[in-house]
Amino acid sequence: MATAQLAELSNVGAMTPRPFRVAERVQDTVDTWTLTLEPASGTTPFVAPGQFMMVDAFGVGEVPISVSAPPVVLTVRAVGAVSKAICASQPGKVLGLRGPFGNSWPVEDAQGGDVLVVAGGIGLAPLRPVVLRLLAQRGAYRNVTLCYGARTPGDLLYVDESETWKGRIDTYVTVDAADSSWSGSVGVVTKLLAQASFLPVETTAFVCGPEIMMHFAIRELLERGMPEHRILVSMERHMDCGIGLCGHCQLGPTLICRDGPVYSYAQVAPWLEVREL
Amino acid sequence: MQRSLESVLHDVPMLEGLGDERLALLAGCARNVRFDPGSYLFHEDEPADSFYVVRHGSVAVEVYVPTRGSVAIETIDAGEVLGWSWLFEPYRWHFDARALTLVRATAFDGACLRRKCESDPGLGYALMGRFAQVLIERMQWMRLRLLDLYGDGAAR
Numbered sequence: 476m477a478t479a480q481l482a483e484l485s486n487v488g489a490m491t492p493r494p495f496r497v498a499e500r501v502q503d504t505v506d507t508w509t510l511t512l513e514p515a516s517g518t519t520p521f522v523a524p525g526q527f528m529m530v531d532a533f534g535v536g537e538v539p540i541s542v543s544a545p546p547v548v549l550t551v552r553a554v555g556a557v558s559k560a561i562c563a564s565q566p567g568k569v570l571g572l573r574g575p576f577g578n579s580w581p582v583e584d585a586q587g588g589d590v591l592v593v594a595g596g597i598g599l600a601p602l603r604p605v606v607l608r609l610l611a612q613r614g615a616y617r618n619v620t621l622c623y624g625a626r627t628p629g630d631l632l633y634v635d636e637s638e639t640w641k642g643r644i645d646t647y648v649t650v651d652a653a654d655s656s657w658s659g660s661v662g663v664v665t666k667l668l669a670q671a672s673f674l675p676v677e678t679t680a681f682v683c684g685p686e687i688m689m690h691f692a693i694r695e696l697l698e699r700g701m702p703e704h705r706i707l708v709s710m711e712r713h714m715d716c717g718i719g720l721c722g723h724c725q726l727g728p729t730l731i732c733r734d735g736p737v738y739s740y741a742q743v744a745p746w747l748e749v750r751e752l
Numbered sequence: 753m754q755r756s757l758e759s760v761l762h763d764v765p766m767l768e769g770l771g772d773e774r775l776a777l778l779a780g781c782a783r784n785v786r787f788d789p790g791s792y793l794f795h796e797d798e799p800a801d802s803f804y805v806v807r808h809g810s811v812a813v814e815v816y817v818p819t820r821g822s823v824a825i826e827t828i829d830a831g832e833v834l835g836w837s838w839l840f841e842p843y844r845w846h847f848d849a850r851a852l853t854l855v856r857a858t859a860f861d862g863a864c865l866r867r868k869c870e871s872d873p874g875l876g877y878a879l880m881g882r883f884a885q886v887l888i889e890r891m892q893w894m895r896l897r898l899l900d901l902y903g904d905g906a907a908r
Contacts, residue, residue: 596902626902651897655822658852661812662826663896670829688901 489718492531492571493517495547497564503550503632507597508562512547515569519546523579524604525709525737529717531571532560539714539732541601542575550600550632576717577736580707582608585679586615591671592644593692594623595664595684599632601709601736602683610643619644620671624664624688626650628657645671664688665695675700683709690747693740703741710735710743757782760858764805766833766882774875781864787811787851793834800837800845802859806830809855814848826890827852833886838862 494515501509513519522528522542530549531537536557543550553562564570582605590609594602609619621640625631627650640646647667649660660667664684680696682689689708696706710731712724719733727746729735757779761767767775785804787793793804793811804811811834812824825847828834834857837845843862869876 624902626900630902649827651901653824654820655812655814655824655850657824660810660827660829661824663893663901665896666893669831685901685903687899691896691901 489573490716492529492537492573494569495572497566497568497570500564500566504630506554506562507550507552507630507632509543509548509550510561510564510570512549512570512572514547520575522546522575522604524582524608525580525601526575526577527601527714527717527732527736528572528574529576529714530561531573532557532564533569533571535560537571537573537715539576539711539717541709541736543600543603544607545604547572550597550603552597573717576714576732578734580605580681580709580737581679582681586612587677588616589618589673589678590616590620591668591673591678591680591696592619592621592623593664593668593680593682593684593696594621595688595692596625596630597632598684598688598709599623602681603633605681606640606644610640613643617677618672620673621646622664622667622671623648624650624667624684626652628653628659647671663691665691668692668695668699676702676705678705680706682706686711686747703744704739706740707737708740708743709737757784757858760784760807764858765831766805766886770878774872774878777868777872777875778860778865781861781868782858783861785857785859787855787857789851789853791851793849793851793855793857794845795848796845798845800835800843801862803833803835803838803862804857804859806832806834807856807858809851809853811855811857812850812852814850816848822848822850826893833883836883836887838865839880839883 495512496515497510498513499511503509522545527539527541529537530540538557540549540551551558551561553559592602592605609616621644647670649662649664649667653661678701680701682692693706710726712726712731714724714732715721717732719730724731758775761775761779806828808830811828813826814822814824817823834849869879
């Protein structure tokens with residue numbers, strides 16, 4: 476965590492939510508909304524790609540949400556009581572935010588090589604800042620490929636925005652099922668990797684999605700010769716405090732909120748193979 | 753310059769390692785075909801008399817579901833193989849196949865290939881092994897999709 480962030484957190488207390496007002500609310504899919512938030516007072520925090528905020532829907536509860544674009548844009552899927560309350564927040568509504576917490580995607584470390592961004596479902600949200608950073612510094616990377624899978628065409632995120640990415644990065648999208656109005660690919664996201672152009676030993680892969688999807692994506696990347704330390708994943712467990720105190724997000728010897736959520740596969744491989752962990 | 757069928761077959765990943773002699777045998781059962789976007793390569797229940805190696809474009813494998821219309825269950829892209837019903841009785845297609853884009857493919861005559869496989873069991877074994885690999889790959893992909901990879905996860 477950056478020193479400036481620690482200083483900011485110490486001012487208000489890492490456990491004290493700061494009020495943020497919903498400035499904009501956009502529906503992405505039938506169950507997913509993107510909220511742009513502004514601090515009700517004080518400064519806007521700097522959030523690095525991959526970091527998360529603890530978001531409090533007052534009176535309902537608090538959940539960790541990855542920031543999907545700077546400064547504070549959150550893409551939230553309404554699946555439980557808290558996330559449904561957050562998604563229902565209209566412009567003007569105040570939410571409580573703590574953070575940012577956690578480490579970040581090491582985007583700059585991938586410079587000079589090929590880059591793969593592999594996303595599944597809502598997993599594109601934490602990777603969107605990576606894509607934006609890659610686009611901003613496009614010349615610093617060789618082949619950049621986004622492989623994105625979702626359940627149906629109606630579940631795809633950032634549809635209009637991703638059209639603007641296509642000329643500058645190779646973008647492959649697939650869905651699990653579609654009617655005849657869909658002219659794109661139908662199949663698993665791992666199949667898209669066959670279409671990507673990359674030199675495995677000089678490639679950095681950023682992978683995010685449900686853990687089972689990451690499991691198979693990682694397997695495919697390893698089979699294609701990628702070293703474990705070049706495969707980066709964003710892990711998720713039951714994060715509550717956000718600052719490594721409660722221990723709910725423990726994965727082996729690490730606490731995801733404090734040491735993650737971004738890890739190389741080499742770091743977490745032994746723990747991912749342990750069932751019930 | 754137009755390439756010969758044999759040289760085209762050399763670039764098909766599934767046929768890698770077959771050797772010139774057997775590729776020439778296969779070329780004798782093959783022809784290049786072209787499908788406009790939206791046109792059908794085959795329909796469900798029609799005789800499955802061929803298989804395709806897609807060289808350019810994408811094909812949707814579809815099934816018609818009453819009240820829902822045509823549902824795409826898989827897409828086949830350049831470099832991939834489409835169709836194995838030609839190998840197994842009753843030699844009828846189980847699904848529809850529709851060109852999503854302009855499709856250029858190499859079509860192989862199933863009856864012609866079966867005859868050559870019967871007279872050259874080595875060729876038959878080599879082809880069967882390659883098709884088994886395709887079948888396994890497709891089955892694994894289908895199993896992954898049964899998992900609903902992008903499900904809700906922990907609902908909070």
